[in-house]
Amino acid sequence: MERATREVFWNVSLVWFFYTLSALAIGAFVLGAYRIVSIWRRGWKDSRRGKPSASLSRTVADGLLNRKIFRNDRIAGLMHLCIMWGFIVLFVGTVLLTIHHDVAPFLFGTTFLVYSLVLDIAGLVLIVGVTTALVRRYVIKARPMNNLFDDGVVLVALLGIAVTGFALEGLRLTALEPFQDDWSPVGTAFAAILDGLPGQPQAWHGVIWWTHAAVSLGLVIYIPLSKLFHMFAAPTNIYLAAAEAATLTLEEREKLVGDFERTQMVSFDACTKCNRCENVCPSFAAGEPLSPRGFVLNVKAFARRKYGIETRLPGKARESVTALQVGDMIEEDAAWWCTTCRACVEECPVSISPMDVIRETRVAQMADGRKVPPTVRDMLRTMSKHNNPWEAGGSKRSRWRQELGAKDLSAGDEAEVCYWISCIASDDLRNQEVARAFIQVLSHAGVDFAHLGKEEGCCGEFVKRLGEDGLFEAIVENNYATFAAYGVSDLVTTSPHCFHTMRRDYPALREKLNIDGAPQLHVRHHTAAIADLLESGKLTFTRRLDSRVTFHDPCYIGRHNGLYEQPRRVLRALPGVELVEMPRSRENSFCCGGGGGRMWLESTADQRMAEIRVREAAAVKVDVLVTACPFCMSNLHDAAKTAGYAEVMEVRDIAELVAEAL
């Protein structure tokens, strides 16, 4: 028997014409890809390099295996794996066939049979994936999407290519009866179906072959013009993505040319508008005018307009484009709504950080100054004058601090650990109770601690999130000087925001600014400190609390710093406390609305994030909604009242429960 193989271009005339079209399509693709990559290169370069092994394993997990698409949605994960791998295998199959036909024939016998079987399976897998996508997107509407024209084009084109491919195989098999020895189960099935067509299979084959070729080559051209380019941009972005955006000093920033960091420019093209970020965005959920997806795409449009190669064509008014500011192209005040809760970053399947992109546009808006919301403007001015965000001058807060009865470094006391009280716990009545409770816990455990008294200023965390990096730099330098003066290096704080910025932002600036004598900080959040005390047996509980509680994960200890277990360990250890979880907890926790400077912005939306969250807590029927953040406390405490739960549910800090059980 003749060895099994396949005649390439069977029944096809004008093969040269097909080659010409292919060359043109590839040319168009290269031009389109160059256009995008040249925009990427207009971003500035972050000098930090992640560990290649970590970058690589992330690229394999998130890129090749779609790990994060599976997160919270298995069907979506399977669907995308089918489309992606179906597409990859079919593409490789086409390349192999080209090699077989034009370079070195090798698809004979068993090799050919395995080849045709694998391609048959890949085609079927692609059809299953694309069909699922079409059904989810347009029929059952699995989750809120923002359907644009190219979403439909891409799916229909892929489906068309797969189906016409099988039709061609089926017609070829029909025409070449009796069937060769062939491992093409799907092709054979199509042959059986198409057997009933009137006329010659060759005639049908010719028409469908050119259709298949046209759609395929069209798709090649369409890749860099549509979201399909994510097949290159997404893995690139996943590989390049850093856990945190780069910290830049004012001096470094003055030397920068461009509006965004290079990987951020890549990330705009990695976005497929899958809308997962919008689905988890608390601001969007509350009906505020921010969509992380919309924001990223707006900024992408901005980058295209300012940096696209079109702007270099002769006769274009270049000046107007080069002067283009990112603020000119984002609608109204979108950048200011972000709570920097990191839900979008956690959720994005391709490692985009809308949160950092938003902060970067805030930096630009700060430099311009005209669109900074007046409440934020006033707070920043107060901050730069009084070293705290609330005008309540130093004297009032230092009096309160003196009344705490704890040691005070500014009064000459000494201690091993510094309790950084935070501004909000010093000025807000409800949070003052939390500070007192934590002091009670520390004292009970015999910790040698003191606070900074009148010398404690603001940590500046929200100044950084709001994009006023110059002021933040001044604050950091000032605080390092205080730490050096009072010999402070070991800190514990009740605010996740102070904790986060001292743990993440301070060391980066300390290194870059070369701050003289600045100590290396060891900062702990009070949930972790209490968990440690518990573990070392320093806390003995004598009172039963008898209550059913749930824990609201503050974004800045949870998603930003991964402290999920510590608070839960503490709560489970409290006598008589039953801990239940809300549907959205840990990585999926829903922000109270207080981060990112939002404490200084009034929402005009109908709903408040904190009210949504309080309702969620009430739905699991708890007596106490426990949190561990002064902003969460303020917002949730207010929301419990305004949403009508004040009588049935308390909002308390974890330190208060611990203190009560002592």
Add this chain to the structure above:
Amino acid sequence: MDIIVCVKRVPDLAEADIVIDRSQRDIEKDDLVFDINEWDNYALEEAVLLKEKLGGTVTTITLGDEDAEEVLRRALAVGADNAVHLDDAAFAGGDAYATAKALAAAIREMPYDLVLAGAQAGDDGYGQVGATLAELLGIPHATLVTSLEVDGKIARVRRELEAGLEEVMELGLPAVLTIQTGINEPRYVSIAGIRRVARREIDVRKASDLGLSAAEVGAAGSKTEIEKLSLPPAAQKGDILEGSTAVVAEKLAAIFASKGWLG
């Protein structure tokens, strides 16, 4: 359109504990923080907004010691093109008249279509410099301006009167306008913005540069003199009503009724 804006560096007194110093003619300033006078900040923004709309230049001018330079830097960061600093020991202790005289001497030599100043200063609160300046320059003025439109050689302004009334008037340019807060939303001035103008030159002038003798300016050239400062008597402590919501509401209603506020 060339605009001159007069600015002043003043202590921020909104939340400060004010202490009268030993001379009894001034307050302790060591623990106070200083900033651009709030009214001047609105005047500056208005000038820069006009420049952004109509073109031209904005020149900012201040009278004060070397620390006053920081408000000029701030003004440059907002968008002023030039900065003039009247800095001379002879200027110290001047009242509104002496200040206006020095400003007038400097401004007279510059090209201008409009002079803007804050309606008053947050520290001494005279509210007279603008009007006096207009008189010395011999040009029209309007005070407490809450909106401003420039149409060729005419300025159309609204100015605040008592009891919520407003006056609409037109002035031929050049003119002096003193600006009331709320006329605009002043932009934010970032630390990066101030750094960007750190090396811009500032035109420093002494009394002699303005053709003024030491006797004509500062305390010596003033028409008024502060004899003694005193703090206003502290307000009476309020009463705190106690009891359940219903009881508190009843007590409150009784108080309102006793004052005759319930009709």
